[in-house]
Amino acid sequence: MPLDTQTLIDTAQALMAPGKGILAMDESLGTCNRRFAQVGIGQSEENRRRYRELLVTAPGLASHISGAILFEETLYQRTADGVPFVEVLQAAGIVVGIKVDAGAQPLAAFPGERITEGLDGLRERLKAYAGQGARFAKWRAVLNITEQLPSRFAIQANAQALARYAALCQEAGVVPIIEPEILMDGDHSLARCQAVTTEVLAQVFEQLHQHRILLEGMILKPNMVLPGQDSPVTATLEAVAQATVESFLRTVPAAVAGIAFLSGGQSSPLATAHLNAMHQGAPLPWPLTFSYGRALQDEALHVWAGDDAHVERAQQALVQRARCNGAAAQGQYHPSMEN
Numbered sequence: 478m479p480l481d482t483q484t485l486i487d488t489a490q491a492l493m494a495p496g497k498g499i500l501a502m503d504e505s506l507g508t509c510n511r512r513f514a515q516v517g518i519g520q521s522e523e524n525r526r527r528y529r530e531l532l533v534t535a536p537g538l539a540s541h542i543s544g545a546i547l548f549e550e551t552l553y554q555r556t557a558d559g560v561p562f563v564e565v566l567q568a569a570g571i572v573v574g575i576k577v578d579a580g581a582q583p584l585a586a587f588p589g590e591r592i593t594e595g596l597d598g599l600r601e602r603l604k605a606y607a608g609q610g611a612r613f614a615k616w617r618a619v620l621n622i623t624e625q626l627p628s629r630f631a632i633q634a635n636a637q638a639l640a641r642y643a644a645l646c647q648e649a650g651v652v653p654i655i656e657p658e659i660l661m662d663g664d665h666s667l668a669r670c671q672a673v674t675t676e677v678l679a680q681v682f683e684q685l686h687q688h689r690i691l692l693e694g695m696i697l698k699p700n701m702v703l704p705g706q707d708s709p710v711t712a713t714l715e716a717v718a719q720a721t722v723e724s725f726l727r728t729v730p731a732a733v734a735g736i737a738f739l740s741g742g743q744s745s746p747l748a749t750a751h752l753n754a755m756h757q758g759a760p761l762p763w764p765l766t767f768s769y770g771r772a773l774q775d776e777a778l779h780v781w782a783g784d785d786a787h788v789e790r791a792q793q794a795l796v797q798r799a800r801c802n803g804a805a806a807q808g809q810y811h812p813s814m815e816n
Contacts, residue, residue: 480691482694486734492696492737493735495764497542498767500546501615502529502546503574512771512778516783517782529554531795535792540799544613547562552609591631600649603646603648613652617698618639618657635657639681642655643690655696674721678728692730695734698739702717715757722758733763743772749772753810772798776794777791
């Protein structure tokens with residue numbers, strides 16, 4: 478069946494609206510429960526629902542957030558008053574998305590490497606998610622850096638899976654967010670991360686081309702080019718921005734609708750500052766924005782801590798973090814905004 482190219486393009490452009498980014502609230506049950514445990518919140522479906530209601534109903538969120546990536550559980554949840562979260566987001570003008578991969582599993586015969594699963598039955602699931610109101614989706618591939626890794630085969634296998642996912646999404650009229658994440662684990666240098674990121678992106682776009690993906694109807698969600706978290710050498714904001722932009726200019730076609738970075742374990746202010754630094758140079762062929770999870774939610778989660786008496790302050794913290802990132806997405810962030 479022919480693609481509805483205009484709908485895909487319109488959705489992608491809405492997600493990349495100037496001064497806005499994407500709220501990643503698609504944590505798996507295990508990840509969400511671990512974060513709750515760290516703050517002393519009981520690990521239950523009702524507490525997850527309460528927390529997600531706090532996020533989706535935050536007043537003013539739509540001023541800085543264009544889309545929200547939901548977990549499957551969240552897609553079907555409702556507010557305490559019985560209103561579906563999907564309807565709350567749609568009424569605010571926030572585009573609804575859904576995480577569709579089934580997580581990364583060990584790649585057989587390749588120790589230390591992983592492949593993301595979830596392609597089986599994806600066509601049918603996408604139809605159901607679209608019927609529920611999802612207009613975009615997300616699939617995450619993860620790659621480790623060591624002296625030997627990632628192997629070329631692991632890069633190619635994950636790139637092919639991302640492209641197959643993207644093709645199924647566009648067939649269903651759903652914009653694919655393509656997330657090849659180079660993890661920060663390790664002591665690798667900025668230059669090593671740049672080399673790996675460039676190789677991975679080159680393979681991803683080669684597979685996207687072979688799978689006939691409409692570039693104007695997709696969004697890239699990559700890591701920033703950063704030294705490993707255990708690296709003895711830190712990198713300046715300017716060095717990270719330069720290395721990241723160089724890698725993308727070498728690999729990402731200008732037709733791509735936009736790039737929405739993951740935070741990858743960075744602190745909230747640092748992820749914001751890095752995004753802002755990328756807008757200080759020459760004009761780029763695609764818009765750059767954010768698609769953060771923990772770097773948007775962390776303070777709000779700690780303020781709430783499971784106590785509904787703190788909902789309003791937690792929502793204010795979320796919107797303030799989104800405001801800072803919205804400014805960074807236009808190169809207008811300043812650290813004084815943190816106060």
